[in-house]
Amino acid sequence: MIVTGILKRGEYFDSVSLMLIAKKISELEIVLDSAAVMGTPENKSMLQTSGLLTDELQNAGDMDLMIAYKCNSQNDSDLITQKINEFLKKSGDTNTSSGSQNPSSLESAIKILPDANLAMISVAGKYAGDEAMKALQNGLNVMLFSDNVSIEKEIELKIFAKEKGLFVMGPDCGTAIINGVPLAFANVVNRGNIGIVAASGTGLQEVSCLISNSGCGISQAIGTGGRDVKKEVGGIMFLEGIKALAEDKNTEVILLVSKPPADEVITKIVELINEIEKPVVGVFLNASVELLKDSKINTAKTLEEGALLAIAYSQKKNSKEVSKRINVREIELDKIAENESAKLNTEQKYLRALFSGGTFCDETQMFFQKMPEEVFSNTPVGTVKKLKDVWKSEKHTIIDLGDDEFTVGKPHPMIDYSTRNKRILAEANDLETAIILLDIVLGYGSNMDPLAEILPVLKEVKKITSRQKRYLPIVCSVTGTEKDPQNRTTVAAALEADGVLVLESNAAASNLAKFLIEKKR
Amino acid sequence: MNKLFESELKVINIGLKSFKETLDEQKVQSVQVDWKPPLISDPSMFDVIRKNSDKIETANKEAVKRILNSKPFLTGMGKAIDVIPGMKKNLLLHAGPPVAWDKMCGPMRGAVIGALIYEGFVKTFEEAEKAAASGEIEFSPCHEHATVGPMAGIVSPSMPVFILENEEFGNKAFCTMNEGLGKVLRYGAYDESVIERLRWMENILYPSLKKAIEKIGKIDLKNTIAQALHMGDEVHNRNRAATSLLYRTLAPEIVNQNEKENAISVLNFINSNDHFFLNLSMGVSKVSLDAARNIENSSIVVVMARNGTEFGIQLSCTGDEWFTGVSPVPEALYFTGYTKDDANPDIGDSSITETNGLGGFAIAASPAIVQFVGGSTNDAVNYTLKMYEITVAENNIYKIPYLNFRGTPTGIDVIKVIEKNILPFIDTGVAHKKAGIGQIGAGVLEAPVDPFIKAFIGFANQLKNS
Numbered sequence: 001m002i003v004t005g006i007l008k009r010g011e012y013f014d015s016v017s018l019m020l021i022a023k024k025i026s027e028l029e030i031v032l033d034s035a036a037v038m039g040t041p042e043n044k045s046m047l048q049t050s051g052l053l054t055d056e057l058q059n060a061g062d063m064d065l066m067i068a069y070k071c072n073s074q075n076d077s078d079l080i081t082q083k084i085n086e087f088l089k090k091s092g093d094t095n096t097s098s099g100s101q102n103p104s105s106l107e108s109a110i111k112i113l114p115d116a117n118l119a120m121i122s123v124a125g126k127y128a129g130d131e132a133m134k135a136l137q138n139g140l141n142v143m144l145f146s147d148n149v150s151i152e153k154e155i156e157l158k159i160f161a162k163e164k165g166l167f168v169m170g171p172d173c174g175t176a177i178i179n180g181v182p183l184a185f186a187n188v189v190n191r192g193n194i195g196i197v198a199a200s201g202t203g204l205q206e207v208s209c210l211i212s213n214s215g216c217g218i219s220q221a222i223g224t225g226g227r228d229v230k231k232e233v234g235g236i237m238f239l240e241g242i243k244a245l246a247e248d249k250n251t252e253v254i255l256l257v258s259k260p261p262a263d264e265v266i267t268k269i270v271e272l273i274n275e276i277e278k279p280v281v282g283v284f285l286n287a288s289v290e291l292l293k294d295s296k297i298n299t300a301k302t303l304e305e306g307a308l309l310a311i312a313y314s315q316k317k318n319s320k321e322v323s324k325r326i327n328v329r330e331i332e333l334d335k336i337a338e339n340e341s342a343k344l345n346t347e348q349k350y351l352r353a354l355f356s357g358g359t360f361c362d363e364t365q366m367f368f369q370k371m372p373e374e375v376f377s378n379t380p381v382g383t384v385k386k387l388k389d390v391w392k393s394e395k396h397t398i399i400d401l402g403d404d405e406f407t408v409g410k411p412h413p414m415i416d417y418s419t420r421n422k423r424i425l426a427e428a429n430d431l432e433t434a435i436i437l438l439d440i441v442l443g444y445g446s447n448m449d450p451l452a453e454i455l456p457v458l459k460e461v462k463k464i465t466s467r468q469k470r471y472l473p474i475v476c477s478v479t480g481t482e483k484d485p486q487n488r489t490t491v492a493a494a495l496e497a498d499g500v501l502v503l504e505s506n507a508a509a510s511n512l513a514k515f516l517i518e519k520k521r
Numbered sequence: 522m523n524k525l526f527e528s529e530l531k532v533i534n535i536g537l538k539s540f541k542e543t544l545d546e547q548k549v550q551s552v553q554v555d556w557k558p559p560l561i562s563d564p565s566m567f568d569v570i571r572k573n574s575d576k577i578e579t580a581n582k583e584a585v586k587r588i589l590n591s592k593p594f595l596t597g598m599g600k601a602i603d604v605i606p607g608m609k610k611n612l613l614l615h616a617g618p619p620v621a622w623d624k625m626c627g628p629m630r631g632a633v634i635g636a637l638i639y640e641g642f643v644k645t646f647e648e649a650e651k652a653a654a655s656g657e658i659e660f661s662p663c664h665e666h667a668t669v670g671p672m673a674g675i676v677s678p679s680m681p682v683f684i685l686e687n688e689e690f691g692n693k694a695f696c697t698m699n700e701g702l703g704k705v706l707r708y709g710a711y712d713e714s715v716i717e718r719l720r721w722m723e724n725i726l727y728p729s730l731k732k733a734i735e736k737i738g739k740i741d742l743k744n745t746i747a748q749a750l751h752m753g754d755e756v757h758n759r760n761r762a763a764t765s766l767l768y769r770t771l772a773p774e775i776v777n778q779n780e781k782e783n784a785i786s787v788l789n790f791i792n793s794n795d796h797f798f799l800n801l802s803m804g805v806s807k808v809s810l811d812a813a814r815n816i817e818n819s820s821i822v823v824v825m826a827r828n829g830t831e832f833g834i835q836l837s838c839t840g841d842e843w844f845t846g847v848s849p850v851p852e853a854l855y856f857t858g859y860t861k862d863d864a865n866p867d868i869g870d871s872s873i874t875e876t877n878g879l880g881g882f883a884i885a886a887s888p889a890i891v892q893f894v895g896g897s898t899n900d901a902v903n904y905t906l907k908m909y910e911i912t913v914a915e916n917n918i919y920k921i922p923y924l925n926f927r928g929t930p931t932g933i934d935v936i937k938v939i940e941k942n943i944l945p946f947i948d949t950g951v952a953h954k955k956a957g958i959g960q961i962g963a964g965v966l967e968a969p970v971d972p973f974i975k976a977f978i979g980f981a982n983q984l985k986n987s
Contacts, residue, residue, distance in 0.1 A: 062562045102555040104910045104941050109533045109552040122536030123556050141525050165523050179530045181549050248526050444543040
């Protein structure tokens with residue numbers, strides 16, 4: 001095997017161009033592994049880990065483009081290098097033809113759009129904070145998509161924004177729906193009377209889609225970035241978001257979504273909620289319920305339950321209907337699990353859950369706490385253990401493929417399915433795999449043609465399992481709506497036609513997986 | 522409380538273009554920013570700038586006000602030795618930042634040799650080289666003597682120069698008369714024909730023009746340039762209109778004040794040289810920018826100049842300090858028979874025009890020369906539009922018809938250059954790297970990065986210490 005590194009000095013490419021280039025390179029059949037990233041120290045160490053850091057690339061600086069790939073022969077390598085140069089050239093061409101009319105700075109953009117009220121910022125993290133501050137100083141709300149913004153900067157931005165009565169959504173905020181407009185990775189949902197504050201991107205997408213698919217709608221959905229509810233930031237924007245929804249006349253129910261906030265933040269949330277008239281539902285995945293016990297917050301265990309409770313309150317209905325509905329569904333899932341497990345052979349014992357949405361990875365782990373067998377994850381929660389090698393599953397394994405170690409120089413797995421596709425095949429080849437659990441997240445920002453990515457792999461899985469003369473159930477939740485550009489119904493129908501068990505939520509899918517494993521035991 | 526929920530969403534998107542496309546699909550008003558990382562990647566360098574932003578803004582406003590309020594007039598002529606401050610018998614002025622004889626590029630060495638022969642210091646090439654290397658002859662940048670010179674920019678003691686006065690601020694600037702194209706001193710030619718032309722310029726052209734200018738009194742050159750911009754010049758690479766306007770102003774008194782034979786030769790000389798005005802547009806820029814020097818806390822660039830080896834800049838608040846880097850070779854259209862391999866690195870003080878909001882910064886006014894900048898008028902317009910990003914003002918007098926008479930981008934701010942990663946754009950002539958061959962093309966270049974990074978750091982350090 002040959003590792004080749006190409007160093008382009010002083011060639012800056014924006015992240016989308018880089019991602020497109022990276023995707024094109026990885027799609028070349030003779031490429032075994034590849035990355036295209038700028039030469040920052042962080043990126044270099046990541047290349048090092050994947051064995052892609054060649055001597056030449058060691059000398060790269062922040063402003064240099066690094067491209068590295070593995071292939072089988074020198075011939076292949078030459079061919080790939082030639083292709084890469086073509087990609088780069090094309091990328092450059094489009095930039096010059098389309099880009100030159102755009103302003104080069106926030107201040108010039110404001111001259112063109114003087115009443116702009118939101119800046120979406122997705123430049124590299126170390127610069128994003130300063131851009132965000134400029135936007136705030138100019139009276140703009142900020143959606144900060146970038147990650148790798150320091151926590152000090154985040155606190156500075158949020159304190160400043162709070163004083164000026166502005167939002168800072170993020171850093172690392174992947175999704176929001178403001179005034180009915182889905183931003184970044186978001187779904188096209190109905191407008192309605194449920195307002196959401198979320199410190200979890202996939203969580204926000206899941207609850208907003210479930211609400212919309214039930215015929216209800218969203219007034220506003222504010223993302224805060226996951227770090228907002230940690231002790232250091234103290235939930236500044238989470239609390240501001242709640243206040244804004246409390247005052248918003250179009251919001252009648254408030255739904256909160258987060259991984260467990262810090263205790264002091266929970267206390268602040270509880271205090272604030274106790275002063276609010278509107279019903280409030282809280283989904284704090286894996287949180288201890290102690291602190292929430294006596295509050296006005298109606299807590300839900302899963303994202304789905306949170307959505308259903310919010311729907312019930314928005315229709316002035318009772319929460320008991322929700323538990324009834326979930327109970328009924330559990331009985332249905334139990335039946336399916338019974339049928340499916342009967343088709344498995346004795347060797348098939350373990351769950352392999354491969355997620356593109358980070359919050360789903362947490363949610364599924366919640367279903368798999370305190371199992372008799374060991375459970376592993378790359379991002380373990382509670383009793384789940386840390387995987388020794390994230391590239392290799394052990395026993396029950398639940399993986400977030402959006403985590404940094406999988407995304408070096410690659411687009412997010414909601415866009416680029418290649419890493420997960422490879423992993424699906426690996427799990428199918430493992431005779432101990434009893435069930436594969438997947439998510440597909442639709443909406444803007446995500447891959448526009450997910451079926452083209454996933455269906456060929458599912459066919460391949462069938463070939464493998466038929467060779468092995470066994471059955472392997474694949475369970476998948478599809479997060480999305482009818483109005484999403486990919487259309488949820490179309491995607492779900494195509495998956496079902498291919499034998500996939502498609503469920504309405506990740507909670508349902510996880511529940512089914514749990515039942516199946518239990519039956520099999 | 523936040524007004525966002527009650528307002529129509531309007532978005533500025535900095536980064537991923539796909540987010541903007543999504544907004545377009547949803548018919549949400551938005552503007553895409555073509556963002557680039559700053560030229561200095563250590564964000565802490567900007568802290569001191571941010572802390573002092575009010576002071577800097579005030580200082581830069583003052584600097585640019587001075588540039589814009591300058592009133593440059595052509596008021597007379599004289600011999601360099603008599604009028605240029607600090608000029609002396611064994612001194613040669615040259616373009617760009619300071620450079621020693623052993624570091625000078627081919628064209629500049631040729632011009633030095635030519636000037637030494639012209640001055641009568643030496644008779645031959647060999648003697649000239651020896652004298653230049655001996656230390657007997659001193660060299661100094663034109664810019665340090667209120668003077669500017671195109672290409673090699675050599676000014677020797679006996680050369681006649683134009684005198685420009687800034688009526689508003691009282692300062693003066695000086696420049697030589699343009700020799701025309703072909704084998705000329707500023708491109709490093711020094712043969713008999715070059716020296717002969719220089720003598721003719723000293724003996725015939727100079728007195729004739731001097732008399733004419735004296736009779737006219739003073740000529741408003743700012744007004745001439747403003748008109749020329751409306752006639753397709755940007756007064757760096759194209760000076761045809763400005764030369765014609767000057768010719769109209771001068772011609773009657775050239776005829777009135779001189780013998781017929783001399784008048785004819787003088788008028789023919791000016792008429793046959795489209796770049797006759799170039800030296801004056803440089804002088805106008807120099808005399809205007811010098812008025813903005815030495816303003817405390819101002820990050821405005823007051824000089825960009827090249828000596829064919831290095832590219833150097835000066836800032837308003839850092840006095841006579843030069844910030845330099847290697848001079849790049851321009852991207853150019855070459856005259857038949859020449860290629861980029863023949864080209865000398867960028868040379869000359871003429872980038873003072875860009876520093877003053879002319880030349881490359883005003884290229885949108887000059888559709889006739891767009892072939893130098895990529896072929897389409899759109900390219901030219903985009904170059905000018907981009908320069909608004911790094912300047913602090915729009916010119917009050919120099920206006921661009923195509924842009925609805927928007928003032929040219931004026932007053933380069935080194936902070937903006939660094940923060941936005943946009944370098945000044947210069948359109949320029951290209952010299953052959955060997956002495957004496959002359960101009961071999963015309964083209965464009967981005968100013969090199971290093972001088973701006975050094976100047977920014979120098980500026981930031983000065984703020985820290987103040």
